[in-house]
Amino acid sequence: MRIDSHQHFWRYTPQDYRWISDDMAVLKQDLLPETLRDTLQRHDVQGSILVQACSSVQETRWLLELSEKTDFVRAVTGWVDLSSPALKQELEAISHPLLRAVRHQVQDESSPAQWLENPAINAGLRELQQQKTVYEILVTHRHLTDAVKFAERHDDYFLVLDHFGKPDLSLGAAHWKQQVAPLAGLKHVSCKLSGLLTEPRPAGMSARDLLPYFEAALEIFGAERLMFGSDWPVCLLADADENPWDLCEQATATLSSDEQAAIYGGNACAIYQLQPLPITGND
Template identity: 35%
Template sequence: MRIDSHQHFWKYDPIKEYWITPEMSVIQKDFLPQDLKPLLQENNIEGCIAVQADQSENETHFLLQLANEYDFIKGVVGWVDFKKPDIEERLDYFSSFEKLKGFRHIFPAEADIDFMLRKDFCNGIQKLATFNFTYDIIVNPNQWPFVMEFINQFPEQRFVIDHLAKPDFKQPDFELWEKMIRSVAQNPNIFCKVSGLVTEAHWNNWKINDFKYALEVVIDAFGIERLMFGSDWPVCLVAGSYSEVHAVATHYFSTFSAEEQKKFWGENALRFYNL
C-alpha cells in the first residue's frame, strides 16, 4: 500500500489558521477529504495520514471524524496538551480511537524556542509509550540545538522528524542541518518524513535538483528503512501542485530497487504508525 504520511485538512478560519499569511492566499480556503481523494488516485496513493494543524483537542476530534467517514484516511496524528496533569487520562481516552496513531505539537509556534524541553511537557511525552502512540517532531532551524536533548530522554519512544527538519533550500548551507540530522539518525527509534521540501525552497523557482544533496544526506543517515513520503498537502500548494511534489520524490527514488521503493512509499509508514 502506498501512503502519503503527511497531509492536513481544515475548514478555513482566519483566526484559527492565523499562520496562513497573505502570500499564502492560495490555501486560504477549505481543504477536505473530497478535495484530496482525486489527487491521491491520480498519483497512485492508496491512503494517507491526517496530521493536526491546530493546537486543540477539537482538531483531534475533527480529524478522527473525517477518518471515520473516509476509509482512505488510514491514521490521524492529533494534538493533546502534554503539559496538563491529567495527560495520562487524556491519552487513555484517545487510545480508544483505532485510527488515532500519534500526536504532534507545533514547536515553531511557541515563543520559547526550547519549549520541547519544558519539564511538564516532557512528563507528558513520557506517557506516550504506555499507549503505543507515535510522536511527530516539527521544528524550525533555530530549534535544532534542542532536538537531541529532547529525544535522548525517550529512547523507547517512536519519533518521526517532519519535513527533514526544514533545511533552507533558498540559501543552501546545510552544514548545521546535516550535523543535526546525522546525530538524530543514530537513534534507531527516529524516522524521517521526506515532506515539506518545496515550501522551504523558492516557491516560484525551485528545481528538482535543489533537493538532491539533502535527500542524499537523509538516505545515508537514516537508511531507506526509516524514511517515508509525505506531500504536506495543502500547504505544498503555495509552491507547487500535489503531482509536482510527488514527482520530486518519484524522480529521486526511481533508481532505488523495487523493494526499497516499496518501503519508502508505504511499508515504512505502515510499520511506524501501526496501520
C-alpha cells in the same frame, strides 16, 4: 499499499489557523477529502496519514470523525496538551482506533528550546510513549540541536521528524546533513520526506536542486527510516509545475523496489501500525 504519510484537512477559520498568512491565499478555504482524492489516485496512493494543523483537541476530534467517513485515511496524528497534569485522562477521552500519533507545532512557540526542555512536556512524552503512541517532532533547523537532546530522552517508542527538520536551504544539503546526523543516529527516530518544496529558497533554486537533501537523508537514515509525505495542501504553495510526488519519485528512482516500497508505505505501516486494506473482488 502506497501511503502518503503527511497531509491535512481543515475547515478554514482565521482564528484557528493563524499560521496561514496573507500570502497563502490558496490555503484560506475549506480543504476536505474529496479535494485530495483524485490527486492520490493519480499518483497511485491508497492511503494517507492525516495530521493536525492547529493546537486543538476539538480539531483532533473532528479529524477522527472525518477519518471514519474517509476510506483512504489510515491513521490520524492529533494534538493534546502534553503539559496537562490530567494528560492520561485527556488521552483516554480522545482514544480512537485511528489515533496513532500526536504532534505539537513546536516551531511556533516563542521559545522552542524551552518547550522541549519543559519538565511537564517531557513527563507527557513519557506517558505518550508508555501508551505506544508515536510523537512527531515539528521544529525548524534553528532547533535541531534541542530536538536531539529531546529525542535522546525519549527512546521508548517511535519519534518522527517532520519535513526534514525544515532545513535552511541557503546553507546547502551538506550543512543540513551535518545538523541532522545526530538525530539520524538515534534508531527510534525516522524522518518524513516532506515539506521541502515550500521552504524558503535562495533565488534561482529549482525543485531539482532539492534532490541532494533526499540523497543526504538516504545516507544517514537509510531507506528503512524514511517516509514519503506530500504535505498537501501546503504543497499547493509551490510553483504550479512542482509537486512533492514527482520530486520524491525523481529522488528514489535508482533505489531498489524494496527500498522504494519501504519509503512509500512499508515504514509508515510499521511505525503507525496501519491495518492492511480490505480485500475486495473475487480471487
